Amino acid sequence: MKNYSVPTREEVSPANQSIFDQLNKGLGFVPNLYAYFAKNETALGDYLTLQNRKSSLRAKEREIINLVVSQVNECRYCQSAHTALGKLNGFTEDQILEIRGGSATFDPKLDALAAFTQSVTINRGKASQKAKEAFFAAGYTEANLIDVVIVIGDKIISNYIHNLTGFEIDFPIAPELVEIEN
Template sequence: MSTFTVPTKDQVSENHQAIFDNLQKALGFVPNLYATIAYSNNGLSKFLAYQNAKTSLNNKEKEVVNLIVSEVNGCSYCLAAHTTIGKMNGFSKEEILNIRSGNSSNPKFDALVKFAKAVTLHKGHMDEATLNAFYAAGYSNGNLVDVILQVSDKTAMNYLHNLTQVPVDFPAVPALEEALF
């Protein structure tokens, strides 16, 4: 595997330098995975536009998808980042661990986590029971499309980190097996 270092502001395009400044102002730092995307001259601006586009999913629903997809794809970076963001959106540590395990005590989130997990594991193929449970929980065809788009967003970031192994700059979280015992 090639070794990736996180580029600094002076090593990226002018367009991305401005984005680094905006991220610094908004978050207090430039996340390493975002900085790594900036190796592509247009990658960071393109990705952030996609990631920040309007969706029918609320912030908690997006985090349900982000957490289960990152768990399935084994991405330590995104699990750390979305555990932090999940807590910021009101999830408890226990709820986050349940979501990472593929369950939720909230029936609507439970249908969502099972649906997103199946989409990720089976590359878009779905058993009828999981799909029917998703719709029975109140989700629509539009939500289905938005979940697929959220899965694709998170899968791209998971794959990027799994390949580059840039340092995790969010509080680390234990592997699920360790966290449950």
């Protein structure tokens, strides 16, 4: 079985070293996911451009999408990273667990977003009519729909990279989501 390693700054191209320096300055470290992208000459810069694009969605809404998609795709790295980021965006631990399960009953608009995101992701773009209707009824627009799909695509990229490689998670490990049986 292949062991996938995360490169150090010295092991990446000068262009990626510059990005590492920017990440260190902004975040205080280079997350392993970003470092792994640097094994490719252009992937890290391309991915960060996608992540940092302007959006019609607020940061809190993008975190909901990140949490839901990471749960659907069973990516422990991204569940952990976005649990930390979700807390920075004002969500409690209990709210984060609920969001990962595809709902946000504490806020009707965010609840519609979580359910819509889960339906889109599980059904590979063919969201249920109910989820689409609730999304638009909550006040979201077609411009928002496009941004939701772009954020889902962004998160699928990182989920798949980690699910394929399994490199070390460098965030506090998110709790497992426990299904409650009725």
